[in-house]
Amino acid sequence: xxxxxxxxxxxxxxxxxxxxxxxxxxxxxxxxxxxxxxxxxxxxxxxxxxxxxxxxxxxxxxxxxxxxxxxxxxxxxxxxxxxxxxxxxxxxxxxxxxxxxxxxxxxxxxxxxxxxxxxxxxxxxxxxxxxxxxxxxxxxxxxxxxxxxxxxxxxxxxxxxxxxxxxxxxxxxxxxxxxxxxxxxxxxxxxxxxxxxxxxxxxxxxxxxxxxxxxxxxxxxxxxxxxxxxxxxxxxxxxxxxxxxxxxxxxxxxxxxxxxxxxxxxxxxxxxxxxxxxxxxxxxxxxxxxxxxx
Amino acid sequence: xxxxxxxxxxxxxxxxxxxxxxxxxxxxxxxxxxxxxxxxxxxxxxxxxxxxxxxxxxxxxxxxxxxxxxxxxxxxxxxxxxxxxxxxxxxxxxxxxxxxxxxxxxxxxxxxxxxxxxxxxxxxxxxxxxxxxxxxxxxxxxxxxxxxxxxxxxxxxxxxxxxxxxxxxxxxxxxxxxxxxxxxxxxxxxxxxxxxxxxxxxxxxxxxxxxxxxxxxxxxxxxxxxxxxxxxxxxxxxxxxxxxxxxxxxxxxxxxxxxxxxxxxxxxxxxxxxxxxxxxxxxxxxxxxxxxxxxxxxxxxx
Numbered sequence: 221x222x223x224x225x226x227x228x229x230x231x232x233x234x235x236x237x238x239x240x241x242x243x244x245x246x247x248x249x250x251x252x253x254x255x256x257x258x259x260x261x262x263x264x265x266x267x268x269x270x271x272x273x274x275x276x277x278x279x280x281x282x283x284x285x286x287x288x289x290x291x292x293x294x295x296x297x298x299x300x301x302x303x304x305x306x307x308x309x310x311x312x313x314x315x316x317x318x319x320x321x322x323x324x325x326x327x328x329x330x331x332x333x334x335x336x337x338x339x340x341x342x343x344x345x346x347x348x349x350x351x352x353x354x355x356x357x358x359x360x361x362x363x364x365x366x367x368x369x370x371x372x373x374x375x376x377x378x379x380x381x382x383x384x385x386x387x388x389x390x391x392x393x394x395x396x397x398x399x400x401x402x403x404x405x406x407x408x409x410x411x412x413x414x415x416x417x418x419x420x421x422x423x424x425x426x427x428x429x430x431x432x433x434x435x436x437x438x439x440x441x442x443x444x445x446x447x448x449x450x451x452x453x454x455x456x457x458x459x460x461x462x463x464x465x466x467x468x469x470x471x472x473x474x475x476x477x478x479x480x481x482x483x484x485x486x487x488x489x490x491x492x493x494x495x496x497x498x499x500x501x502x503x504x505x506x507x508x509x510x511x512x513x514x
Numbered sequence: 515x516x517x518x519x520x521x522x523x524x525x526x527x528x529x530x531x532x533x534x535x536x537x538x539x540x541x542x543x544x545x546x547x548x549x550x551x552x553x554x555x556x557x558x559x560x561x562x563x564x565x566x567x568x569x570x571x572x573x574x575x576x577x578x579x580x581x582x583x584x585x586x587x588x589x590x591x592x593x594x595x596x597x598x599x600x601x602x603x604x605x606x607x608x609x610x611x612x613x614x615x616x617x618x619x620x621x622x623x624x625x626x627x628x629x630x631x632x633x634x635x636x637x638x639x640x641x642x643x644x645x646x647x648x649x650x651x652x653x654x655x656x657x658x659x660x661x662x663x664x665x666x667x668x669x670x671x672x673x674x675x676x677x678x679x680x681x682x683x684x685x686x687x688x689x690x691x692x693x694x695x696x697x698x699x700x701x702x703x704x705x706x707x708x709x710x711x712x713x714x715x716x717x718x719x720x721x722x723x724x725x726x727x728x729x730x731x732x733x734x735x736x737x738x739x740x741x742x743x744x745x746x747x748x749x750x751x752x753x754x755x756x757x758x759x760x761x762x763x764x765x766x767x768x769x770x771x772x773x774x775x776x777x778x779x780x781x782x783x784x785x786x787x788x789x790x791x792x793x794x795x796x797x798x799x800x801x802x803x804x805x806x807x808x809x810x811x812x813x814x815x816x
Contacts, residue, residue: 317653319748321775321793323768339752343626346750365750369626461601461748463629463651465622480649481605484801490603507621509603509649
């Protein structure tokens with residue numbers, strides 16, 4: 221067990237959001253729109269509903285053509301976070317943890333996500349996100365719970381016109397959409413297991429810290445490698461429970477997975493993954509428990 | 515453990531919580547804070563064993579929650595806290611003898627939450643025959659201390675909750691009044707008695723795990739046509755349940771060979787409020803204890 225001896229600071233209070241998907245950002249590779257579909261009654265009641273369209277970018281698929289859980293968690297983080305944030309306005313949110321379970325492989329696309337608020341409290345908000353594969357007769361693909369901390373942004377909350385509609389007006393898919401996401405991120409294998417990457421501006425979220433979706437994508441890869449390194453065969457992560465502990469600011473960022481228990485033929489394994497900012501005294505950024513199918 | 519960590523040489527005055535008849539006393543939970551480490555233990559007794567002869571996943575959930583809770587509450591002093599989420603992953607079947615130990619570590623303490631990790635070990639770990647039997651991660655929400663919250667002392671010591679009359683005369687499930695009413699819908703019922711409340715007067719957090727485990731296992735067995743064990747359980751706590759009875763409803767999310775992924779809603783029927791949502795994997799086959807397969811690579815940096 222690794223404990224952070226120095227309590228990590230609270231994530232910085234967010235600043236107003238920049239325009240949606242205007243640069244070569246991580247989010248822009250995955251999501252083309254996020255749209256509030258709440259009724260006026262739901263807006264008034266503080267129980268917003270947000271949906272998101274997710275094109276089937278080849279770079280986010282595994283070797284069998286299924287959408288990987290890491291980028292899926294990234295999408296879920298975005299849509300669940302927006303939904304949670306709208307529920308606690310004029311405060312805003314940062315994600316504190318995600319629990320994601322896949323129900324079936326998404327192989328056709330596009331994907332459709334829908335987020336609903338289950339509870340909005342004084343300090344936190346919980347949103348449930350469901351994901352279906354539109355191209356496979358709305359096959360249920362995943363369900364997730366996204367818990368976010370509600371904060372008082374120093375510069376005030378993002379200024380939204382309700383209902384919120386965010387659309388990326390650029391052509392999709394982007395010319396390099398087929399480049400594997402990990403390669404585009406600049407992730408590379410570590411000598412002693414796991415993966416690492418340098419922290420470029422395209423990997424930051426609107427608050428200027430490591431994008432949560434980059435974290436989930438690294439965790440997915442590190443967990444799969446932890447199993448594959450033992451079996452010698454590719455492995456697929458099928459569920460993920462991840463806590464965000466501290467913001468990543470410097471890099472390189474590492475994600476290292478270890479098997480948490482015995483590996484038994486025909487039984488899914490569990491990997492425990494740590495994400496650290498090696499440029500910031502090896503600060504522990506995230507811990508995840510990931511179920512992996514060998 | 516509230517009021518638990520006192521000088522072991524001086525018996526502490528009996529805390530108002532838990533009352534003499536309480537599930538934590540019947541499980542004979544012992545909280546230990548020694549050499550800077552914190553853990554909780556229970557003896558493995560026949561009453562807590564499942565069909566496969568190992569302690570139930572729900573009871574492990576109680577142990578994990580109390581171990582993490584007592585650590586989180588101490589970390590949150592002078593404030594108080596409550597469980598916000600619990601994720602429990604079983605690695606293998608725990609031993610059917612000896613003691614189960616849950617050791618908690620704080621990963622992060624912020625102004626609104628405490629994030630912890632818990633490692634569960636058993637007699638086989640003590641004997642060097644296996645690695646940990648479960649891992650858990652939990653988040654506790656920090657709340658301002660209110661009148662009525664228990665006094666907590668951050669001191670080393672050992673606090674045994676079991677009393678002379680504590681224990682289960684039948685099974686754990688019967689002892690807490692847990693009933694499976696309809697396996698096909700994952701309908702499980704549990705009364706909220708004083709024996710099942712936390713110090714807020716609401717259903718103890720670990721008992722959410724117990725009912726979610728029971729509901730998932732009931733539906734999982736129905737779906738797979740064989741007895742199952744809940745191998746992982748992720749609970750998000752939404753509201754306190756103070757009236758009862760608690761009722762669950764479960765639906766299948768995914769069915770594979772030998773496993774069923776299930777979503778469980780836990781509701782307070784007395785108020786209609788949704789208390790928690792859980793997802794759980796149930797399996798007909800669970801790894802038996804074997805030596806840990808994940809050694810550090812030779813020469814790896816520590």
